[in-house]
Each structure stands twice: as C-alpha cells, then as structure tokens.
Amino acid sequence: MITDSLDLDDLIARWNPSPSDLSINAVGVNHYYGEGETRKQVLFGNRLQVRRGEIVIMTGPSGSGKTTLLTLIGTLRKVQEGSLKVLGEELLGAAPTTVAQLRKQIGFIFQAHNLFESLTAYQNVSMATELLGIPPVEAKPRIVETLTRLGLGQRIHYKPRSLSGGQKQRVAVARGIIHRPQLILADEPTAALDAESGREVVTIFQEMARNDGCTIVIVTHDNRILDVADRIVSMVDGHIRTNVLIERNAIMCRILNEFDIFRSLTPQAISQVADKLSLRKYLAGEEIIRQGEMGDEFFVIGAGEVDIEIDGIRVNTLGKGAFFGEVSLIKHQPRNATVRAKSNVTCFILSKDDFQSVMDNSQTFEQELRNAIFARQ
Amino acid sequence: MRRTPLAWNNLIHDKRRLLIAIVGIAFAVMLMFQQRGFRLALFDSTVEIVQLMDCDVIVFNSNRFTISNELRFRRSLLDVAASHPQVAEVVPVYLENLAARLRSPGGRARPIRVILWDLNQRLFYDDAGEIERYRAGLSKPGTAIMDQLSREAYGFDLRGGAKFPQNGELSRKQLEVIGRFWLGRDFAHDGSLLMSVDNLERYFSYRAADPRTVVDYGVLRLAAGADHRQVAGELRDLLGSQVLVMTKQDFIDREINFWSRSTPIGIIFNIGMALGFVVGVIICYQILANDIAEHLKEFATLKAMGYPNRYFVGVVIRQAIYLSLLGFIPGLLLSWGLFWFNSSVTGLLMRLSGERILVILGLTLAMCIVSGLLALRKLIQADPAALF
Numbered sequence: 001m002i003t004d005s006l007d008l009d010d011l012i013a014r015w016n017p018s019p020s021d022l023s024i025n026a027v028g029v030n031h032y033y034g035e036g037e038t039r040k041q042v043l044f045g046n047r048l049q050v051r052r053g054e055i056v057i058m059t060g061p062s063g064s065g066k067t068t069l070l071t072l073i074g075t076l077r078k079v080q081e082g083s084l085k086v087l088g089e090e091l092l093g094a095a096p097t098t099v100a101q102l103r104k105q106i107g108f109i110f111q112a113h114n115l116f117e118s119l120t121a122y123q124n125v126s127m128a129t130e131l132l133g134i135p136p137v138e139a140k141p142r143i144v145e146t147l148t149r150l151g152l153g154q155r156i157h158y159k160p161r162s163l164s165g166g167q168k169q170r171v172a173v174a175r176g177i178i179h180r181p182q183l184i185l186a187d188e189p190t191a192a193l194d195a196e197s198g199r200e201v202v203t204i205f206q207e208m209a210r211n212d213g214c215t216i217v218i219v220t221h222d223n224r225i226l227d228v229a230d231r232i233v234s235m236v237d238g239h240i241r242t243n244v245l246i247e248r249n250a251i252m253c254r255i256l257n258e259f260d261i262f263r264s265l266t267p268q269a270i271s272q273v274a275d276k277l278s279l280r281k282y283l284a285g286e287e288i289i290r291q292g293e294m295g296d297e298f299f300v301i302g303a304g305e306v307d308i309e310i311d312g313i314r315v316n317t318l319g320k321g322a323f324f325g326e327v328s329l330i331k332h333q334p335r336n337a338t339v340r341a342k343s344n345v346t347c348f349i350l351s352k353d354d355f356q357s358v359m360d361n362s363q364t365f366e367q368e369l370r371n372a373i374f375a376r377q
Numbered sequence: 378m379r380r381t382p383l384a385w386n387n388l389i390h391d392k393r394r395l396l397i398a399i400v401g402i403a404f405a406v407m408l409m410f411q412q413r414g415f416r417l418a419l420f421d422s423t424v425e426i427v428q429l430m431d432c433d434v435i436v437f438n439s440n441r442f443t444i445s446n447e448l449r450f451r452r453s454l455l456d457v458a459a460s461h462p463q464v465a466e467v468v469p470v471y472l473e474n475l476a477a478r479l480r481s482p483g484g485r486a487r488p489i490r491v492i493l494w495d496l497n498q499r500l501f502y503d504d505a506g507e508i509e510r511y512r513a514g515l516s517k518p519g520t521a522i523m524d525q526l527s528r529e530a531y532g533f534d535l536r537g538g539a540k541f542p543q544n545g546e547l548s549r550k551q552l553e554v555i556g557r558f559w560l561g562r563d564f565a566h567d568g569s570l571l572m573s574v575d576n577l578e579r580y581f582s583y584r585a586a587d588p589r590t591v592v593d594y595g596v597l598r599l600a601a602g603a604d605h606r607q608v609a610g611e612l613r614d615l616l617g618s619q620v621l622v623m624t625k626q627d628f629i630d631r632e633i634n635f636w637s638r639s640t641p642i643g644i645i646f647n648i649g650m651a652l653g654f655v656v657g658v659i660i661c662y663q664i665l666a667n668d669i670a671e672h673l674k675e676f677a678t679l680k681a682m683g684y685p686n687r688y689f690v691g692v693v694i695r696q697a698i699y700l701s702l703l704g705f706i707p708g709l710l711l712s713w714g715l716f717w718f719n720s721s722v723t724g725l726l727m728r729l730s731g732e733r734i735l736v737i738l739g740l741t742l743a744m745c746i747v748s749g750l751l752a753l754r755k756l757i758q759a760d761p762a763a764l765f
Contacts, residue, residue, distance in 0.1 A: 067765045076681055076762040103683030110764045114678040116383065118390035123381045130380050131683055187765045219765075 020088065023183055023215035024050040024073055029082035031068055031238075042068050044238045046082070052182075053213040055205060055228055057220055060235035066219050067187070069235070073217065074106055074185045075099045087182055104132055107181035111188045113172040115160045121147060121171045122156045128179045139178075146174045149204065151197055166193050173201050177208065184208070184216045190225055202228045242275070249274050255348075259300060259321050261372065264364045272361070276354040282341040291338040295328035296352040304345035309338040317342060326369055329355055384695035387668055395703075398664040402704025403711060405657030405744065409737050410712035410729075411719075412649035417733065418725040419642060420633045422563035425726055426492070427632070429501045429560065432625045434464075434609045436595035439621045443635050445474045445490070445565045447593070449584075450620050455595040458612055458622075463603040468498045471574060472593035473581055479570065480546040481532025489531070490566040491521070491547070491581075493574045500596060507558045508571065514555045515573050521547070525557040526724040527568025548580045562724035564642070595620075654744050661700055662748035665693060669756045674764065681761035689756050697749030701741045708741070709734065 019025060031043035043065045050056050058066045071077045072084060072091070079092040087105055089098055107128075115124045122143055129139035147156050150170040152163075160168050169192040176184060184205065190198035202225045208214040209230075218225070226232070234242045252274030256262040262270055279302070282288055288306060289295060300323040308316040308324070315337070318324060328335050329352055350358065359366050389395055423444060427435070436458060438448040452469055459467045471493040478486040494500045496512055503509055511522050520542075525535040533543055535557050542555045547570070560569050577588040585591045599608055605624040612622040623631065637643030669676065676689060709729075716727040 071762045071765050074681065074765075076760075076765070100683055100685060103681065106683075108678065108681045108761075108764075110678065110681075112674060112764070114674045114764065116387065116672065116675050118386035119381060119383065123386075126381055127383070127679065128682055 019085075021051055022049050022085070023052045023054070023087055024048060024217070025083070025085040026069075026073075027083045029069070029072065029079065029084050031065070031072065031077075031080055042238050043072075046238075046240050048233065048240060048243065050215055050217070050231065052215055053209045054230045055209050055216045055218070056231045056233055057218050057226060057229035058233045058235065059219075059221065060241075064235040065238040066233075066235045070185055070187065070217065070219055073183075074108060075102050104179070105182045107176040107179065107184040109173055109176035109184065109186035109189045111191065113160070113165075113168040113192075115168055115171055115175075117160050120157045120159050121152060121163065121167075121174075124160075124171055125175045125178050128175050132179050134179065143174070143178060146178055147171070150174055150200060166197060169193055170197060170201070173204075177204065180208075180212060180214070182212075182214055184214060186216065186218045186220075188220055188222070189218060190220065190222045195224060198222065198224060244271075244275055252277055255302070261300065261321075261323055261365075261368050264368055265362055269358070269362045269365065273350070273354075273358050276358070277348045277350055280347050280349050282345045282347065284341050284343050284345075286341045286345075288339040288341060288345070288347070289325060289335050289337075291336065292334050295325055295335050297325055298329055298350040298352075298355040299323060299325045299339070300348040300350075302346040302348050305342040306345055307340045307342045309340060310336070312338075323372070326355075330359075330369070384692045385699060387672065387692075388696050388699055394664065394667070398660065398700055399703050399707060401660035401664075402657055402700060402741070402745070403708035405653050405660060406705050406708025406737060406741050407711045407715065408653030408656060409650050409740055410708065411715060412646050412653055413733065413737060414712070414716055414719070414727050414729075415725075416637075416643060416646035416650070418719075418723075418727045419564055419636060419646070421726040421728060422561050423565070423636060424629045424632050425561050425563070426569075427625065427629055430596055430625070431499055431502050431598065432468075432596045433599040433603070433605050434597040434612065434622060434624055435628045436597065436612070436616065436620050436622050437593070437628075439619060441621075442639075443565075444632055445472075447472070447474060449591045449593050452590050452592045454616050454620055455592065457616060458595060458597060461608065461612060461615065463600050463608045464597050464612075465600045466498065466598040468494055468500050468596040468598075469574075469589075469592040470494050470500065470594040470596055471577055471581075471584075471588075474566070476548065476581065476583070477570075478548055479531055479552070479568070482544060484530075484532035484545075486546070487528075487531055487567065489527070489547075490569045491572060492569065493572050493577055496573045507556075511556045511558075515571075516575070517553075518573075518575060518579060519551055520553045520555045521570040521572040521576075522556040522558050523554050523571075524560040524562075524569040526559065526561045528562065528724065531568055550580055561726045650740075654740060657704075657741065657744040658748045658751075660748075661697065661745045662751050664700065665696055665749055665752040666755060668696065669693070669752055673755075673759050676756055677759040677761040677764050680759060681764060686757055690753060693749045693753045693756065694746060697745035698742060701738075701745035704745075705738055705741045709737075 026046050026048040029043055029046040030041060032039050032041050034040055046069060058070070060066045068077070072079055073086055075086065075091060082092065084091045087102060089102055125143045125147065126139060129143065144156060147153065150173060152167060152170055155163060155167060163171065173189055176186070190201055193201060205216050206228055209216055229246060231243065231245045233240055249271055253270050256270050256274055262273065265273065288299065291310065301318060301320050303320055305317055305319045307314045308318065324339055327333065426444070436455065438450045441448040455467050455469055458464055473491040475488060477489050477491045479489040480486040496515055501508055514520055515522065523533060523535060527535060533545065533554060542553045545552050545554060558571060562568060574589065581588055599605060609622045609624050616622060713729060716729055719725065720727040
C-alpha cells in the first residue's frame with residue numbers, strides 16, 4: 001500500500017508550514033488602481049502562502065493581476081488592503097527602512113534586461129554586490145563564476161552593446177541572483193533565451209531553492225520550464241483561480257486512489273479534492289467531533305482508528321479509509337455522534353465549502369456518499 | 378571599497394553628447410568670464426590710477442562723486458592737513474579731463490586725462506623706475522609722458538621700439554611727448570599724460586588766477602605705524618565739510634561702489650553674467666535630464682534592488698560636478714585668450730586673478746548643481762513598479 005510507504009506525519013509537517021517557514025504569506029490582499037470614480041479593483045482577496053525554498057510559477061492572461069501581485073510582493077507597490085508578509089515582514093504600512101532592507105534581500109529579474117549601456121557585464125552585476133557592501137575580493141570570483149556558468153565567461157568585460165539579446169538577459173539574471181537573495185521575483189526570465197540557456201537559468205534557480213532555501217516566484221508563459229515548479233498559481237481577473245502544490249497534489253492523488261470513496265472520481269476531480277484536502281493528526285483519546293455541535297468539516301481516516309459514540313455509548317469503530325462528518329454537512333444538522341481517536345489518528349480533512357464544491361462537481365462522489373450512508377444505516 | 382563609477386561612465390558613454398555638453402558649458406563659462414571680466418575691468422581700470430599711487434589717505438572735494446568729476450578744492454586745506462603730526466608728506470595732485478585736448482600733427486584733437494604734480498615729490502609706486510627715468514626730461518617745460526595703452530587714435534606711436542620725443546599739441550599749445558608709461562584706459566578715459574605741475578600755467582591757466590591754488594586731490598603719506606582710518610577721521614574734523622578724507626582702500630571701494638550701484642553699467646554686466654549662468658543651467662539641465670530620461674528603466678531597476686534616493690542624488694551631483702569641471706577648463710582657456718585679445722584691443726585691464734577664477738568656478742559648479750537638482754526630480758519619480 002502506498003499510504004504505508006508514506007510517512008503521514010512527515011507530510012503533515014511539510015504541508016502545514018509554520019508561519020516562520022513562509023517566505024510569502026498573503027491574506028485577503030485587495031488592490032485598486034486609480035482613485036475616486038475611476039478606482040478599479042484589480043486584486044480580490046488574494047491568499048497565497050509560499051514556503052521557503054519553494055519555486056512558484058504564476059500564470060494567467062495579461063491583466064489578470066499577477067504582475068500587480070508580484071510588484072506587491074516585491075515591495076515595489078504599497079499594499080492597500082489585507083496582510084502581506086514577505087520574508088517575515090508585514091508590508092501593509094511598512095516603514096521605508098523596512099522596505100529598503102527587504103529589497104536588498106530580493107532579487108529582481110525583469111522582462112527587459114535594463115542594463116546600463118555604459119557599464120560592462122561585470123560592472124552591471126557588481127552594482128548588486130556593491131549595494132550590499134560585499135567586499136570586491138569576495139564579489140569578484142562570485143561574479144566571474146556566475147557569468148561563466150551562464151555562458152558569458154568570454155564576455156565578462158563586454159558592454160551590453162556587444163552582447164546578444166539572450167546574453168544581455170543572462171547578465172540581468174546574474175545581477176538578480178548574485179547577492180544570494182532569499183526571494184527571487186522573475187518576470188519571464190527565460191522568454192529571451194534559447195532552450196539551453198533557459199534551462200541553465202532554471203537549473204540555477206532550482207539549486208538556489210534547494211541549497212539556499214531561496215524562494216522563487218516566476219511569472220511566465222514559457223511551458224518549457226513548468227516542470228521546475230513546486231506550485232503553480234493561476235490568476236484570472238484578479239482572483240487566484242488555482243493554487244496547486246504539485247508534489248503534494250501528486251502524492252495526495254495517489255493516496256486518495258487507495259480509498260473507495262474517492263476511487264470513482266475522475267483524475268481531474270481527484271486532483272481538485274487533493275488540492276483542497278488538509279492533513280491533521282489526533283492523539284489517542286482526543287475528541288475529533290462532538291455530538292450536538294454544528295459541523296463544518298468532512299473527515300477521511302488516513303491512519304489509525306476512531307470510536308463513534310452516541311450519547312456517550314460507543315456504537316462503532318472505524319478504521320483507515322472510513323469517513324465521517326458528512327451527514328451534518330449534507331443535512332445542515334448538528335453532529336449526530338461524537339468521534340474520538342482510539343489510537344493516534346491522521347485524517348484527511350475537507351472544509352464544508354470545499355466539500356460542497358466537490359459534491360456539486362461530482363455526481364459520482366455524491367452517489368458514493370449516499371450509498372455509504374445508506375449502507376451504514 | 379571601489380564602486381562602479383556609474384556617474385562617470387554614463388557621462389562619457391555618449392562621446393558626441395559629452396562634447397556638446399562641454400562646448401555648451403565652456404560657452405557659458407566664457408560668457409560669465411567675459412561679463413565679469415568687463416565688469417571688473419571697468420572697476421580695475423577706473424581705480425588703477427589710485428592703486429598705483431603711493432598713498433595712505435586721500436583728500437578730495439566732498440561733492441566729487443567719481444574720480445573724473447572735476448570738482449576741486451583750495452590747496453590751503455592741504456597745508457592744514459600737513460600740520461597733523463601723523464602726516465608725513467602731502468602731494469597735491471592736479472587733474473584735467475574735459476578741457477585737455479591732445480592732437481598729433483595732422484590729427485584731430487581728442488580729450489585726454491592729464492595728471493600733474495610736483496616732480497620733486499613721489500606720487501606713484503614706481504617699481505620699474507619708468508617715471509623716475511623721465512624725471513629730468515619732464516622738468517623741461519612743455520614735456521609729458523604718455524600712457525602706452527592710450528588709444529591709437531591720438532596718433533602717437535607708443536609701441537615698443539617707438540622713438541621719442543614725438544611732437545603734438547595739448548590744448549593748442551606745443552607739447553613734446555618724451556616717453557611712455559603703463560597705466561591703461563578705462564570707460565571714461567581714452568588715454569593719460571603725466572607732466573610736471575610747472576606746466577599748469579602754460580596749459581590750464583583757466584583753472585584759477587594762480588592755477589596751483591586749486592587742487593583735485595591731496596595724496597597724503599602718513600608716519601610709519603599710523604592708523605590710516607583714525608588719522609583720516611581726525612583730518613575730516615580738521616578740514617571741515619568742504620572735503621572728504623578717506624583711506625586709499627575706502628576711496629577705491631567708494632569709486633567701485635559708484636560704478637556698480639549708481640550707474641547702470643555694473644547692473645548690465647551683472648545681468649550679462651546672470652544670462653551666462655542661465656544659459657549654462659539650461660545646457661547642463663538638458664544634458665543631465667537627457668541622461669536620466671534615457672536610463673530611467675535602469676535607474677528604476679537600481680531602485681528596485683534597494684538603492685536609496687540619496688544614491689541617485691549622488692550620481693547626478695557627481696555628473697554635474699564632472700560636467701562643470703570638464704566645461705570649465707576649456708572655458709577658462711578660451712576666456713584667457715579672449716581677455717588677452719580684449720585687453721589689447723580696448724586697453725582695459727582684463728585680469729584673471731586666482732580669486733576671480735575661483736568665483737567663476739564656484740558659479741559654474743553652482744550652475745551645474747542647480748540643473749542637476751532640477752533634473753533629479755525626474756529620477757526620484759522613476760517607478761520600479763512599472764518595470765514588471
């Protein structure tokens with residue numbers, strides 16, 4: 001069984017990151033352009049949590065607000081509403097000194113290379129190390145190495161005029177990463193690059209994410225690099241339409257396939273459920289739901305056993321793969337039983353709203369549920 | 378730590394534009410030098426005659442508002458002045474501007490300034506001994522020496538290698554020019570003659586029944602260690618309200634003040650200099666603003682990276698300083714040449730002293746920094762959010 005080979009405790013730890021582990025934590029971020037009558041809302045209640053070391057690819061049509069969100073994360077725009085924490089600092093109402101400090105920890109790679117024509121590739125890159133006060137003895141080998149890695153070893157002291165478009169873009173990439181930022185914000189960094197150098201750039205990104213815990217947000221339409229993403233965020237009309245943690249989703253789908261209740265779902269529906277499920281752990285004896293309370297969650301047992309008690313009398317014991325909590329959600333009634341962990345239990349949990357949307361979208365899921373409830377009675 | 382010299386590199390990146398900038402600023406520098414040069418030449422030349430005098434305190438008619446104004450006073454007052462214990466020597470000086478007319482043989486009579494004094498007394502600092510050389514010759518009646526910077530229109534050959542004596546007429550009477558000295562013209566005088574006071578009756582008998590009794594200036598030398606200003610004050614009390622008594626420097630300042638405040642001339646040159654300044658500001662602003670406009674995206678990128686606004690202020694100010702220095706040097710050389718040319722054409726004293734060079738350098742720096750600050754507004758507004 002796949003689930004047995006996976007350590008659910010480990011998954012819980014990884015999928016429920018503590019706030020200190022989040023590089024980006026956006027909650028209820030709204031943004032508006034213009035003022036008065038021409039004021040137009042461009043971001044609607046954006047919620048986005050990105051762990052340290054995660055590579056996020058943001059997609060969406062132009063005008064979807066992804067660029068606005070990126071500039072907000074990059075401190076290049078003031079946050080108007082909501083909470084946005086970047087590298088642990090709240091940006092709503094942040095002091096200029098905080099912003100200045102944060103910017104030095106962020107690496108920007110813009111769609112245009114924005115290199116000074118009067119400076120050589122080396123000098124353009126060293127503008128970033130100088131700002132951070134990295135001494136030249138340390139900066140020099142780093143700059144040379146980075147430029148060499150990006151295939152510019154022979155052109156370190158060339159001015160942009162003597163470089164091709166792709167080479168200029170690679171210098172800009174070097175400038176964005178040379179100071180080893182904790183967060184890289186890149187706008188179409190590979191658009192001007194051929195397949196090989198584009199791959200080299202994303203490989204460097206991956207190394208920085210893995211080795212230095214650098215968080216990377218890439219706005220791109222380049223599907224050649226989608227495979228490096230840990231998370232793909234898709235925006236439409238100022239809303240985050242989908243926010244898929246790729247690895248988590250894949251693992252969850254595999255797990256869910258093991259459970260009868262989910263097996264009948266289409267792959268797409270499974271993926272949808274997987275994306276919305278959270279994992280939670282209960283200790284033996286802990287009360288999971290209480291009879292008489294209004295319920296707002298649906299549970300599937302991933303590991304362990306639970307006791308069902310009605311009016312204080314144990315009526316049943318459920319094991320792995322069983323589910324509970326659905327009646328209250330479907331019928332909008334208080335819980336009809338108390339559920340208590342018999343051993344240490346790990347549950348997959350779907351919130352009421354997500355449960356409802358899965359129900360709405362999947363006839364078979366609803367059917368499965370009804371069959372199960374029917375069978376139980 | 379050595380920083381990438383962004384300001385310098387950006388400045389010299391476009392050589393053609395840099396050249397235009399340098400030419401433009403050099404032009405503005407030259408304009409300022411010319412205007413200031415003329416202004417100072419006016420003052421310098423006007424007071425040069427006083428500067429050359431070995432004089433501690435000067436006495437003159439209290440209504441005399443400028444050096445050339447012919448208001449005189451009784452010589453007897455100078456005898457009173459001489460009685461002051463601190464006064465070592467009194468030199469009466471006689472001056473003619475308007476009535477004195479010099480004519481070369483076959484030429485036209487032109488007004489000329491004539492300065493007369495008792496040759497037994499020393500009037501001028503005379504380091505080169507020029508005037509001393511002619512003392513014997515000048516004691517002969519009807520002789521004079523002429524300022525070699527006097528206008529050529531007088532018809533006398535005053536250049537190096539010229540032969541003397543040369544004959545002419547002063548106020549319709551025979552005059553023998555037996556040599557030359559160095560003084561310079563000014564706005565009121567095309568030339569000057571020096572001669573012995575003994576010639577007063579011969580040429581300017583109309584001054585008074587005894588022409589010597591009416592003097593233009595009393596040049597006083599004080600005892601060593603005397604406080605010039607204090608003695609001048611005491612003499613003022615002693616001599617009454619008919620005359621003014623001033624130290625040499627006060628007198629020079631008064632004369633300069635007259636020209637710069639009471640005549641439009643000083644103001645005109647100030648306006649000229651202000652124009653030079655404005656031209657410089659505009660040229661410099663164009664160059665700096667262009668540079669910023671062309672690199673707005675790059676500067677915005679630096680802002681996104683976390684470069685603070687003061688860095689950009691530094692870049693623009695540095696560019697302004699580089700530009701002003703690059704423009705100043707050719708401007709100075711050009712002005713030097715022009716000063717020399719002007720001086721030889723007009724006979725005005727066009728001096729480029731260290732202090733005056735520094736003043737223009739300061740103005741040039743101010744000019745470029747002002748335009749830099751104007752151009753900076755654009756840069757401060759550069760919005761890195763527009764880059765994504």
